Amino acid sequence: MNIDQFSTTELQSELARLQAEYGLLRRKNLNLDLTRGKPGTEQLALSSALDGILRGNYLTSNGTDVRNYGGIDGLDEAKVLLGEILGTEPSQTMIGGNSSLTMMYQTILFALSEGIEGPESAWGNNDTVKFLCPSPGYDRHFSICEHLGLEMVVVPMLAGGPDMDVVEQLVAQDTAIKGMWCVPRFSNPTGCVYSDETVKRIAQLGSIASDHFLVMWDNAYAVHAMYEDAEPLASIVSHCSDAGTLGNVFLFGSTSKVTFAGAGVAFMGSSTANISALKAHLAFQTIGPDKINQLRHVLFLENTHTLAKHMEKHAAIIRPRFECVLAALEAELAGTGMGTWTKPRGGYFISFDSLPGLAKEIIALADDIGVKLTPAGATFPYGKDPLDCNIRLAPTFPSLADVQASIEAFVVCVKLASVRQKLG
Ligand SMILES: Cc1ncc(COP(=O)(O)O)c(C=O)c1O
Known part of the structure; x- marks a missing residue:
């Protein structure tokens, strides 16, 4: 009753x-x-075979010794395998360390302090920088914004993703809005999958928002269906190709909930130009990621069918x-x-x-x-x-x-x- x-x-x-x-x-x-x-x-035990899988073979197909320095954007074979999850080409893909959250933080910091398209484009040139936060959402996204001083604007979450009428109105009106968080498939925490229409409208935001607007497309649960009939997600990359806006989107994923949460492989994608710019920025921080773990994952996960x-x-x-x-x-x-x-x-x-x-x-x-x-x-x-x-x-x-x-x-x-x- x-x-x-x-x-x-x-x-x-x-x-x-x-x-x-x-x-x-x-x-x-x-x-x-x-x-x-x-x-x-x-x-976690499902992936225990990762341990020891290399059996002393540290060379990739092109002869790279994964034990050594280098390869800041990751192994080619990892870009092929993990880029398929994001829907990006190898040249549009970067493979990182064990955390996609780190890659998200680095991306925002780069956009804020240096500018993805050079110093003129740095968000930090503005007094106020705002970010759209579909809510309820993922607390660590919000913590990044709070920590870096980005003002958060709540957008309601509907069954098919963020309320796009609200989003479009806000980005058209307010040039201080420089980005938006998205967890497009099995969203944290509502579990919703963004509808095809929502994905298309998000892909078009780059055309209506202020300059240097970025969609943070955190597809953390891209392959985490519990049922065979779970809704697929439309490809934002192909909608962006139609709209000419891939430069306004950064895609992220990781194997944290595929293999090991503390020792998986994170990856990201965007336009080739954005990936090159980020690579140059990361070179100040590292000589390269853990390629041994990347190779382990390539051997273990093999292809999308095995995955x-x-x-x-x-x-x-x-x-x-x-x-x-x-x-x-x-x-x-x-x-x-x-x-x-x-x-x-x-x-x-x-x-x-x-x-x-x-x-x-x-x-x-x-x-x-x-x-x-x-x-x-x-x-x-x-x-x-x-x-x-x-x-x-x-x-x-x-x-x-x-x-x-x-x-x-x-x-x-x-x-x-x-x-x-x-x-x-
Ligand atoms: C939406 C979302 N993104 C990212 C992460 C963390 O990803 P990673 O382990 O790759 O840093 C989580 C973890 O709960 C998450 O729910």
Whole structure:
């Protein structure tokens, strides 16, 4: 029954029942954690063969000795393999170290301080630099902006991606807006896949925005489908080719959630000119990335077919965890009016929206009985969720039994907070 239809007496007896249930949970001394968007041990084990795969062969097909210095933009064979994930040609692709987040930070820093197209183009020449942040979104994107002094502008997230009417209006009106974050497939945290129309409109932003506008296309979950029928993502590279705007887009990805989260390979793509400019900038920081790890990955992942088979194994491990969370939410909260949630077909997160004003309280209630949830507000710029309602659930890392126990406790906290709010 919907909470709005409860009489005060019904709400009071529901409150007493929930308080008793919450008390029982407290006595269980739970120690559970749904905060971490990282692969579980079983997933990491899928890639254990990376260790030792080179068997002493350190030469690539063109004779490069991967143990030595050099190759700042990565191995050719890695560009072919990983560029295919991004949809970029080898000349438009750069392979880095273990973190795509590092590459994103370096790109923004470069655009800000030196300018991708030379000193005249540096964003830092302006008093104010603003960035569009579709929200809820990924907290570390927002931290980069905050750390580097970029003013964040919230854009609503819809089922098919950012609200493009709002985006287009903002970039056309405000020349201080220099970029936009995107997690286009299985977005963090809503799990949505940007619609074809959204991808096309984002590709065209370079034509309507101010000069030196950059789309930060963080395709972290490009190959992370949990179901065969998961929505594909339109190619922003081909839309950019049509619009002549590839220079306005930087694409990113990594194998952090394909092989090892701490020892994967990160990669990025953009126009050949942008990649050359970035290469020159990076030469001040490094003589080259870890090519041994790149070669290991090339041998292990082989081609897109092998990669897809490998990702099916990940899906088989994490799918039951997602289904467990969704089944509990459906069984306990559907039709109650106490929350809504996303049903992603891939990625690492489920996004839950409580009644307005309750996210902090639900998270505190859960914390009190030993269930850690991502801090309230983390999915919004400056940690401020205007409606205090969004909660990110990350079910991949705990065991299935722990996911079950966590979500059972979570729904009790949601109900308790909602009933208390209704009673005023
Ligand atoms: C959207 C998104 N981008 C990037 C990352 C981090 O990527 P990497 O490990 O390649 O730095 C994450 C990790 O959770 C993420 O969710």
